[in-house]
Amino acid sequence: MSLSNDPFPLRRKPRAALRLIPLAALLAAAVFGMSTLGETLSFETLRDNRADLLAFRDAHLGLMALGFVALYVLVVALSLPGAAVLSVTGGFLFGFLPGVGLNVLAATLGASAIFLIARWGAGAALAARMAVSEGRLARLRAALRDHEINVLLLLRLVPAMPFFLANLLPALAGVRFGRFVWTTAVGIIPGALVFTWIGVGLGAVFARGESADLSLIWQPYVLGPILALCALAALPIALKALRRRVPG
Template structure:
């Protein structure tokens, strides 16, 4: 008599407590880190804090530029991985400390690493479970995203109206491949990052005039329209496939 435990038609063993713990431990760690980060830095990441500590920050950078850049990147990775509010001020601080292009490079790499960490945590937790149980419109949405994941990811990253933490989590629930997620994040966040880093690079003059930086610059037509144009180019292959399919 064949062993039923090895039969192909045998039902899979139910998920045990240890499996559930391994599945949800990364998400629990991220939630805990987010709560602690918001409590520790909630009122310390602001324009006022940056203005009050600008001299100390410049002295800290000058004491060891390479070390300062490494610490800055590590802090940025944690900010993104734990979805701690205030990353915009950290981006401006990077431009202020390291200049537009160096800061943009540091931020793009750090933000991509942080986004990759939260993506893997979400996919190992709810992502796999959600996809296994996906039915109806959710299953169709997942198939559509998977067939056009490059266009989906680049559009998601290029449109500045999409909150960053949503753009980090949604692909994990919709079956986007990690490799695609990684390189499209790296490329897609670069334009907006460079814009805000350039705003940070000009903070010295802003401080001297006693003003505040214009954070809405990304929504001004000279900046927004090129970003939307890039997003439209990214979405074009998916739209073409949809029209051709119909």
């Protein structure tokens, strides 16, 4: 005789497995995109098609903006390569301020899609387990809860943090969706300003017959302010850790 109070114990395992399908599909799409689509969205593609793109933009600005956002959301949501090139393209096609707005909107929507897919899958179960766990998981959850906004902003500001992980980790850690959305939108603004600014000057680069790249973002006058923002976001975490170490 079974001692379990669950009258349908075998139904739970298939249901739990089904909830992992969206996350597995997302990871599979990321691997596929990185291995096969690396050359599709590139500066060379933009250069070779710039005349057609600009002509279509001039004739159908609203449709071009909608299509740009939809493509950007798809690239981010499926973690396909080319998000940086698309951010530059936003400046190239729409100018600085409109380009920044479209880049931030599209990247935030795509990141939110990843968050929701992960949360619907394994994220909810993992967050619940972290909430009742002890030891390292409990300390990790407590640290995130104490500095959640600062940590979320740091995930966006640190240049070395892959965008995919910055979208996935908060979902698995139980971060609230609304807080994830606004910290994403705010945290990606510095990067969006840089990439869009590069895109604004891309037409002149192509006209001179030169090749475009993203080496500009590693220049001290660009990287310095971003690292300063990282330090500012990390300051409350460091000060609280210091107070805990200093007695009295």
